[in-house]
Amino acid sequence: MSSNRPDADALAQRFRPIFQQIAEAAPQREHERRLAHDAIDALRQAGFGALRVPRAHGGLGATPEQLFDLLIELAEADSNLPQALRAHFGFVERLQAEIDAERRVPWLRRVADGALFGNATTEAGEGTLGRLQTRLFRENGRWLLEGEKFYSTGTLYADWVSVTAQREGNEPGAYRTLAVVRTDAAGVERLDDWRGFGQRLTASGTTRLHRVEVPEENILEFPAREATSLPAVFQLFHVATLAGIAWAIVRDATVFVQGRKRVFSHGSGTAPREYPLVQQVIGQLEATAYLARLAVQDVARALGDIDRLRQAGQPVPEAALVDVELRATKAQVVTTDAVLQAATRLFDVGGATALQEDRRLDRHWRNARTLASHNPVIYKARVLGDHTLNASRPTFYWAVGTAA
Numbered sequence: 104m105s106s107n108r109p110d111a112d113a114l115a116q117r118f119r120p121i122f123q124q125i126a127e128a129a130p131q132r133e134h135e136r137r138l139a140h141d142a143i144d145a146l147r148q149a150g151f152g153a154l155r156v157p158r159a160h161g162g163l164g165a166t167p168e169q170l171f172d173l174l175i176e177l178a179e180a181d182s183n184l185p186q187a188l189r190a191h192f193g194f195v196e197r198l199q200a201e202i203d204a205e206r207r208v209p210w211l212r213r214v215a216d217g218a219l220f221g222n223a224t225t226e227a228g229e230g231t232l233g234r235l236q237t238r239l240f241r242e243n244g245r246w247l248l249e250g251e252k253f254y255s256t257g258t259l260y261a262d263w264v265s266v267t268a269q270r271e272g273n274e275p276g277a278y279r280t281l282a283v284v285r286t287d288a289a290g291v292e293r294l295d296d297w298r299g300f301g302q303r304l305t306a307s308g309t310t311r312l313h314r315v316e317v318p319e320e321n322i323l324e325f326p327a328r329e330a331t332s333l334p335a336v337f338q339l340f341h342v343a344t345l346a347g348i349a350w351a352i353v354r355d356a357t358v359f360v361q362g363r364k365r366v367f368s369h370g371s372g373t374a375p376r377e378y379p380l381v382q383q384v385i386g387q388l389e390a391t392a393y394l395a396r397l398a399v400q401d402v403a404r405a406l407g408d409i410d411r412l413r414q415a416g417q418p419v420p421e422a423a424l425v426d427v428e429l430r431a432t433k434a435q436v437v438t439t440d441a442v443l444q445a446a447t448r449l450f451d452v453g454g455a456t457a458l459q460e461d462r463r464l465d466r467h468w469r470n471a472r473t474l475a476s477h478n479p480v481i482y483k484a485r486v487l488g489d490h491t492l493n494a495s496r497p498t499f500y501w502a503v504g505t506a507a
Contacts, residue, residue, distance in 0.1 A: 107158055111169050114154075118173060121145050126180035126351075130463045132304065138295070139183060139304050143219070143260045146177075152188065153215045155195050160208060161215030167336075167410055171343050171403040175396055178347020179354065182470045183304040185347065187257040189340040190222030194265050196336045197281075200413065201325040209320075210283075213263075221258030221286065223266040223310040225503065226251070232504035234275050239268040239282050239317065246322065248282050248290075248315040254477075259293050259306030261286055266312060270322070279500075281323040282315075290315035301466070301473030327500055330424040332409050334499050335431035339402050341474045342434045345442045346395035348471050352442075352449050353388045355464055360385065360452050367454075375453070384451050391445040398434040405430050428497045429490060436484045439475045446471050 125142045132139060146152065154170050156162020165173075170192070174185045195214055198207040214220070223237075230236045237250025248268060258264050263285055270280040284291060290313040297307040325331075363375045372378045405427040412419050446468035450457050457464055489495045 107164055108166055109163055109169070111172070114163070114165060114169055114173060115176075118146075118149060118151060119176065121149055121151075122176050122180040125177070125184065129181040130461070130466075132181070133463050133466050134461060136303055138259065138306060139181065139187070140260065142181065142184060143187065146184070146188075147217050147219060150217075152191055152217065152219050155192060155199075156211050156215045160211040162211065167406040168400065168403045171339060171399050174340065174343040175347045175350065175399060178344040179350040180347075181304075182344050182348050182351070182467075182474075183302055185340055185344045186302055186307075186474070187260055187305045188219070189337065190257050190265065191220045191261065192340070193222070193333065193337050194220040197323075197325070197333055199410075200332060202323055206320075206323065218263060219257070219261045220283075221255060221261030221264045221306075221310075223252035223255045223258060223264050223312070225254040227253040227309075229505045232506055233502050234504065235267060235269040237266065237268045237312065238271070239280060239322070240271040246282070246317040246319065248284065248312045248317050250312050252310045252312075254297075254307050255293065255310040256305050256307040258286060258310055259295060259308065264291070264293075264310060266310070270324070273324075278324045279327045282317045283321045283323065284312075284315050284317055288315055299473055301469035301471070329499075330421045330428075330496075331499055332406060332419070332424055332427055335402065335427045336406060338431040338435055338478060339399060339406070341478060342395070342402070342431070342438050343399045345438045345471055345474055346392065346399050348467050348474075349388070349392035349395045349438075349442045349445055352445050352467050353385070353392050355462075355467070356385060356388055356449050356452050359457060359462075359464075363453060363456075365454075365456075381452050384448055388445050388448065391441045395438045395442060398438050402427065402430045402434050424499075425497060428499060429487065432483045432487045432497065435478070436480055436487065439471070439480045442471045443468065443475065 150163055153162040154165040158164040178185045198210055226236055237252065239246055239248050248266060250268065263283055266282045266284065268280050268282050269275060273280065286293060292311040294309040295306065296309050360375050360381055366375060370378055375381050409419050409423055409427060449464060449467065486498050490497055
């Protein structure tokens with residue numbers, strides 16, 4: 104391993120005590136629907152947000168492989184948190200992959216100092232597919248931002264928000280423009296109005312932007328039609344979160360069975376832990392979690408290979424970008440169905456006691472189902488099938504809206 108990379112065991116020892124504290128509070132926080140500001144602050148103070156910032160800029164210098172291993176553990180503790188930090192880490196990856204070196208350094212140093220970044224990308228309503236309604240326009244020599252975004256995941260926890268906008272003078276769809284503004288800036292309003300039945304603590308509500316002033320240096324742009332590793336990064340966050348949910352299912356099912364003494368008259372042992380059928384279910388749950396982790400690690404290795412090419416100043420072949428996008432798609436398709444099945448099978452290890460609301464075992468299915476719906480798995484499976492049958496180029500960036 105390069106001397107510039109931290110030791111994986113040292114990283115685990117740094118963050119596992121925090122993960123344990125987060126896990127202990129997760130069921131009650133979910134039951135009360137209490138946003139995880141305390142957990143996010145603990146991670147911030149420990150430098151979790153600076154994992155992928157190079158050491159030369161004050162970060163921890165972790166590899167993609169190390170990041171996603173830790174994200175699986177964090178998701179096992181509380182699946183809301185990797186998703187809440189997804190936009191933050193995606194912003195850091197974009198800086199290093201798609202933004203010129205001289206422009207990225209000030210932002211990387213902010214991250215190293217503890218700043219967290221949220222997102223404001225998706226727009227609700229019936230806007231035209233591929234066209235943003237949020238505008239970045241000039242008035243009296245100033246750039247101003249106007250619009251409304253939904254699914255602003257993590258923004259209630261963040262210091263800055265990266266807003267996608269249609270920049271005045273740009274051809275629609277040719278570039279993606281990010282206006283990066285402080286969440287406490289004049290004209291920025293964040294609402295806690297996410298009402299989905301899962302991932303309820305990701306702070307995924309509405310962000311309103313009314314004539315928010317954006318300094319020129321806070322406007323970042325990158326091509327929207329080229330192959331890139333960023334969609335695979337964003338998708339792998341969901342897959343890693345699903346893998347963490349799978350391990351949380353194993354943990355909670357095991358604890359439930361080990362502490363249970365009541366048996367059924369038509370059972371096959373003196374305690375549930377001795378029932379062969381219960382043992383079979385536990386084994387199936389663990390095998391699912393193992394598979395999910397392997398899928399994440401496979402994609403993370405491909406991302407790591409791409410990252411090492413960039414660090415060495417070498418060009419990244421388009422074939423590598425296509426490969427990692429397809430790997431992420433395969434990982435999503437196989438992991439989604441397997442973890443949803445495991446979240447249901449969990450309840451086969453016990454009777455009605457497992458349904459008690461204070462246990463919140465239902466959160467695992469609800470959260471997995473919500474993750475599966477954010478980037479609908481059936482469409483990703485179709486893209487994969489089209490590539491296999493027709494050698495089609497995978498879709499890197501996609502959008503929602505009404506057909507033109």
